[in-house]
Amino acid sequence: MININDVSKKFQTADGEFNAVSSVSLNIEEGDIFGIIGFSGAGKSTLMRMINLLERPDSGAITVDGENILSLSRKELLKKRKTIGMIFQHFNLLTNRTVFDNVALPLELAGVSRKERKARVLECLETVDLLEKAKEYPAKLSGGQKQRVAIARAITTQPKVLLCDEPTSAVDPQTKEIILDYLKRIREELGITIVIVTHEMNVVTRICNKVAVMEHGKVVESFPLEEIPKIEPKSAISKILFNESNSVSEEPKEEGEFVYVG
Ligand SMILES: Nc1ncnc2c1ncn2[C@@H]1O[C@H](COP(=O)(O)OP(=O)(O)OP(=O)(O)O)[C@@H](O)[C@H]1O
Numbered sequence: 376m377i378n379i380n381d382v383s384k385k386f387q388t389a390d391g392e393f394n395a396v397s398s399v400s401l402n403i404e405e406g407d408i409f410g411i412i413g414f415s416g417a418g419k420s421t422l423m424r425m426i427n428l429l430e431r432p433d434s435g436a437i438t439v440d441g442e443n444i445l446s447l448s449r450k451e452l453l454k455k456r457k458t459i460g461m462i463f464q465h466f467n468l469l470t471n472r473t474v475f476d477n478v479a480l481p482l483e484l485a486g487v488s489r490k491e492r493k494a495r496v497l498e499c500l501e502t503v504d505l506l507e508k509a510k511e512y513p514a515k516l517s518g519g520q521k522q523r524v525a526i527a528r529a530i531t532t533q534p535k536v537l538l539c540d541e542p543t544s545a546v547d548p549q550t551k552e553i554i555l556d557y558l559k560r561i562r563e564e565l566g567i568t569i570v571i572v573t574h575e576m577n578v579v580t581r582i583c584n585k586v587a588v589m590e591h592g593k594v595v596e597s598f599p600l601e602e603i604p605k606i607e608p609k610s611a612i613s614k615i616l617f618n619e620s621n622s623v624s625e626e627p628k629e630e631g632e633f634v635y636v637g
Pocket residue numbers: 386387388393395413414415416417418419420421422574
C-alpha cells in the first residue's frame with residue numbers, strides 16, 4: 376500500500392544542514408496499523424509527513440496505492456491527498472465552525488453537494504459516536520471528543536490511508552484507550568490502512584501489527600508485533616518494547632539509561 380524507498384530529508388538550520396530522515400525504506404501493507412516509534416527528534420513526523428508530501432523528500436521514492444506520489448502534478452496531488460487522511464496531536468479543528476461544519480470541510484473543498492455532504496457527515500459522526508455533538512463548537516468538547524471529530528473529518532473523503540501524528544499524546548490514559556479503540560474500529564469496518572507516529576510504547580503494543588523503530592533519522596529496525604517475544608532487539612529503544620514500559624519521555628542521557636513515564 377505504501378512503499379518508502381531510500382528516502383532522505385535535510386533541513387537548513389542556523390547550524391547548517393540537519394539530516395532529519397536518512398535513507399529510510401519501509402513497506403506498509405494494506406490493512407496494517409503500522410507504528411513508527413522513537414524518541415523526540417528521531418524524524419518520525421518528518422517521515423510520515425512525506426507520505427502525503429506535506430514534506431517533500433530530497434531523494435528516494437514513495438508510492439501510495441501503486442502511484443509514485445513524487446511524480447504527481449499539483450492537481451493530481453490534491454486529488455491523491457483525498458485518499459490520505461490525517462489527524463494530529465492537537466486535533467487542528469477550526470474553533471469558529473461547529474462539529475458538523477468541521478467534519479464537512481473536506482467535502483466542501485471537494486465540491487460535494489450540500490445534500491450529499493450532510494449524509495456523509497452524519498455517517499462519519501455516527502462512526503465516532505458523536506452525532507449528538509453535531510451542533511456544538513469544539514470549545515465545548517473534551518480532548519478525546521475533539522480527536523474523535525478529527526477522525527470523523529479525516530474519513531469523510533473515504534481515504535485508503537489514515538496518518539496519525541501522535542494522536543493520543545494530548546489526552547489522558549483513559550481517553551487514549553477510547554481513541555485507539557475508534558482507530559481500530561475504522562481499520563476493521565472501513566479497511567483503512569493506518570500509520571501512527573508515537574513515542575508511547577503502549578500505543579504500539581495496543582493496536583499496531585507492525586512497528587518501525589527510528590533513531591537519529593534512521594529506521595534502526597522494523598518488525599511485526601507478534602515477533603516481539605522471539606527477536607533480539609538491536610537498538611536501545613527497541614529493548615524498551617521488550618521491557619513492557621509505557622512511554623519514553625526523553626532521549627536517554629547516557630546509553631542504556633531510560634526515562635519512563637508509567
Ligand atoms: N521545518 C524544519 N526546519 C528545521 N528543522 C526541522 C524542521 N522540521 C523538523 N525539523 C527537525 O528535524 C528533526 C526531526 O523532527 P521530527 O518532528 O520529524 O521528529 P519526531 O521524531 O517526530 O519528534 P517529535 O515527536 O519531537 O516531533 C528534529 O530535530 C526537528 O527539530
